[in-house]
Amino acid sequence: MSKKVGITGNEAIAQAMRIANPDVCGAYPITPATDIMQRFTSFVANCEVKTEMILTESEHSAMSACIGSSVAGGRVATASAAQGIALMWEMLFIASGLRLPIVMGVANRALSAPLNIHGDHSDGMGMRDCGWIHFYSENAQEGFDNMLMAFRIAEHMDIRLPVMVGLDGFITSHSIETMEYVDDETGRAFVGEFKAVNPLLDIKNPKSYGPLILTDMYMEYRKAHDNVMAKVPGVVLEVAAEFEKISGRKYGLFESYRLDDAEIALVVMSSAAGTTKDVIDTYRAKGVKVGLLKPRLYRPFPYEQMGEALKHCKAVAVLDRADCFGGSYGPLFADVSNALYHYAQRPIMINKIYGLGGRDYMPDQAEYTINELIQIAKDGKVKSIKEYIGVRE
Amino acid sequence: MKTWKEVNPGAVILEPGSARKFKTGSWRAMRPKWIEENCIHCLLCWVYCPDMSVKVKDGKREQFDYDFCKGCGLCALECPGKKGQKAIVMEQEGN
Structure with missing residues (x-):
């Protein structure tokens, strides 16, 4: 037993x-x-x-x-x-x-x-x-x-x-x-x-x-x-x-949470996904069509399947708990962007760097990101593609 | 040549002794020369050779197998020779 x-x-x-x-x-x-x-x-x-x-x-x-x-x-x-x-x-x-x-x-x-x-x-x-x-x-x-x-x-x-x-x-x-x-x-x-x-x-x-x-x-x-x-x-x-x-526990290549009918979505790996799901529930209760995709198999990256799961969204935020110091974006953002690049109609993408060195990922960071996605879905304006969140300015 | 579909996973070599097929003597810059009259057949050269370039028959050494000798010179270094005369000396390859 x-x-x-x-x-x-x-x-x-x-x-x-x-x-x-x-x-x-x-x-x-x-x-x-x-x-x-x-x-x-x-x-x-x-x-x-x-x-x-x-x-x-x-x-x-x-x-x-x-x-x-x-x-x-x-x-x-x-x-x-x-x-x-x-x-x-x-x-x-x-x-x-x-x-x-x-x-x-x-x-x-x-x-x-x-x-x-x-x-x-x-x-x-x-x-x-x-x-x-x-x-x-x-x-x-x-x-x-x-x-x-x-x-x-x-x-x-x-x-x-x-x-x-x-x-x-x-x-x-x-x-x-x-x-x-x-x-x-x-x-x-x-x-x-x-x-x-x-x-x-x-x-x-x-x-x-x-x-x-x-x-x-x-x-x-x-x-x-x-x-x-x-x-x-x-x-x-x-x-x-x-x-x-x-x-009795079901696993896929990634987990989709309230994603099928979502207009905006967050992509986040590991423990931060739990916090994000709670915040998504709150927004869903207010009528905001937001969902989450949590990668499980990261290598090989399931580009095709992930592209299919996200392509219908208007705006997607990818949250990275690591940064690439190549003057570019977080590693997960680069992968998710690759998964969506070849679609003629694809979401507007933004990248948030969060939680480095164990910095707490709090619900207000998810709320901040979702609010930005709501705005992008509405007017298509992106203030910055990559942004550190939860950092003292 | 094998295609990517035919190669062994992990590049493992399943055929024992297949290194015989890959002659490495062409890497040599220095060539050991065996001087038979100075040789006491102690076989130290056979012991120290990192490859299998010293041929031995019935307890007596024979000519080098240059197909695999890379000219490292260990045999010449270890050779005790006879009365101070080395039985193996290194020479520039191609001379």
Whole structure:
């Protein structure tokens, strides 16, 4: 039987890892993800899992240990955040390029400098083009569910790619929320047995990983990777449909909230989506046709499906909890704009940068954005495409 | 040449010993020369060769296999020779 519990987002991620029972975890602690591996190592110490725990001297080594264990032929998981992900960056490409189904829980956190340990999507955005599959979770429940599904998606025979499951550092990772587990037996049956592909430990069939691929073949491997990425959304939906059968919880590539008949919409990821939904309800009660789109699968980005879901709106605001310092817009804004660009009739787009370094995202910020969208839908006038909100001027 | 649809996922090489097909001797700038009369067949060159460029038959060393020798010079460095005379010396390639 599944049961309702009050737990933190980090515990939810750790419990999903316990159910998946990885063969190896290579890890190095970093706030706010430390707690994930701290809880998981207690499962290891108490023999609740059969995992070989490798405590490394850095995140670069942690991901390297994960890569080595994965090519050896085991189920592998880890967790990290912020500077840790920045330090593993080199190895992230190697994990995806070698097509290794490593699963990583991430408590999304701001990048230094200035040094900050709080919730922010800069770390996830820094690894967005590393060839991994990315999920972002609104709360502990989604973190747990996404983490369980991540093993199925990563290890799917048509995919074999690493998966990152993010939730907001501290806001979700350390807050206690009510959520519902999938019981161990059902969860284990859902995740299934790990099936190795070309394991190095199959010593009767020697093989080599990581060869030099030069001008004559490199593009073929990149095209093959791109082709696998294109298959991911289908597999994500297939796994979600199966997950719904055991949990009753339905997941898509993204969540649409009161979006079908919406004239204006907000696009926002992770924990801030919850606050935004409450504010939308208030505006809906006043007769304002406003909706929300919350990305779940961030890489590969479901451009086509998201474009279809938003194209009917008159104005759309994309809220980014990270900025790109390219003199341009937030990363999510750029992606959503790409999803809508090729439509002859498309919404007017604005970009709000909010909540950096864990700055609270308050209902008045959502109200401010919705009021601006109402005005844009009416007169088509945009005062500025990109604006920081919740910042002292 | 393989198309993108035919390449092995993750660039894994499933054929053991396939490096034999990729001759790396052309990278060489310096060439080791074996001087047979100074050779005591200690086989230190065979031990130290990072590739498999020192050929040995019945416990005696034979001529270099230049298909894979990159001219690193480890064999020449380690060679004890005979009475102070090296059995392997490095020469400029192409001379």
